[in-house]
């Protein structure tokens with residue numbers, strides 16, 4: 001978890017007062033520190049690239065803001081995209097098609113044709129998708145996502161690699177599928193798996209790389225295809241709590257690249273971190289609008305609910321909170337930090353020691369850069385919030401706050417109902 005500078009009781013984000021940002025751009029607002037995005041990308045890329053040729057495919061589902069994508073494009077990142085919308089967004093941000101790999105699940109013919117049109121790389125999730133792609137073209141390099149039988153993650157809802165998962169080619173069909181792709185005339189370049197998201201140990205990664213390496217060799221022996229890249233997916237966990245350990249990237253890189261280089265002739269390792277690159281780059285600033293005591297509980301009502309940050313409500317995820325305008329004050333009481341959504345499950349943080357809270361205080365919710373804005377919604381007819389980018393003492397708007405017109409923009413009321 002990042003430490004933020006404390007300037008006489010105000011939380012500072014790369015030299016800019018968080019309170020000034022809240023006042024200028026309104027709340028709730030996601031505030032991203034550009035240098036942290038760059039640093040995270042460089043750290044993870046360099047950790048692996050010192051041992052073997054590496055492609056970091058940023059899993060853009062974590063955060064698809066065009067400015068953040070543009071930063072990563074400047075860094076030379078590749079992209080893991082899961083929908084045609086993500087592919088087009090990354091192209092709009094300037095990524096060349098060859099640095100985007102599309103891995104869909106339950107992909108329609110229409111979407112497959114659109115993805116082919118963009119010229120990006122395609123990583124296939126099923127035999128059905130292979131057969132349907134062959135009807136569009138075979139003149140395209142492909143790879144396959146396999147189901148490795150290894151699952152990991154911070155919640156069952158984000159575990160993807162276990163046996164019986166909806167994702168990927170089941171282990172007992174992998175060889176046949178590669179053989180079929182070869183028969184169809186495809187140039188098959190790689191193999192991919194993703195075990196899940198947010199696990200904090202190296203085991204799932206080493207386990208999945210073992211499975212992938214074994215498969216690489218079987219594919220070469222049994223189907224005579226020499227694969228060029230091995231992509232072991234994303235999911236590297238990050239510290240959300242003050243004393244959570246950080247991932248040891250160097251240890252992970254050594255374990256993985258040693259195995260790949262000792263066991264196979266694979267030339268390039270690929271990985272797909274989303275959370276690792278953007279999570280701690282961003283805080284969500286939300287204003288305290290209401291204070292209430294009920295029973296034994298003290299509630300801080302803030303203007304961000306699960307419409308703005310759904311992770312606590314959806315996964316019971318922990319996000320550290322601090323009071324940005326009382327940054328040097330210690331916690332004096334335990335509070336429930338809750339939002340404006342009409343559901344009892346709407347909360348941001350449970351049972352947190354905070355300074356004496358007052359209406360108008362600015363609560364900073366840490367680690368909001370991954371699956372924060374990208375999973376936000378208009379639930380309860382609330383316009384989605386703004387996003388701001390901070391760099392070297394300057395704060396710039398990178399997404400305008402929606403207005404009420406945005407809520408109604410695509411709705412049509414049949415004329416007969418307006419009479």
Ligand SMILES: Cc1ncc(COP(=O)(O)O)c(C=O)c1O
Pocket residue numbers: 059062080103160194196197198233234235236272273274275276370
């Ligand atoms: C296929 C795939 N790759 C990468 C990721 C990124 O995971 P994380 O953000 O935890 O690194 C996901 C997350 O859902 C995924 O499904």
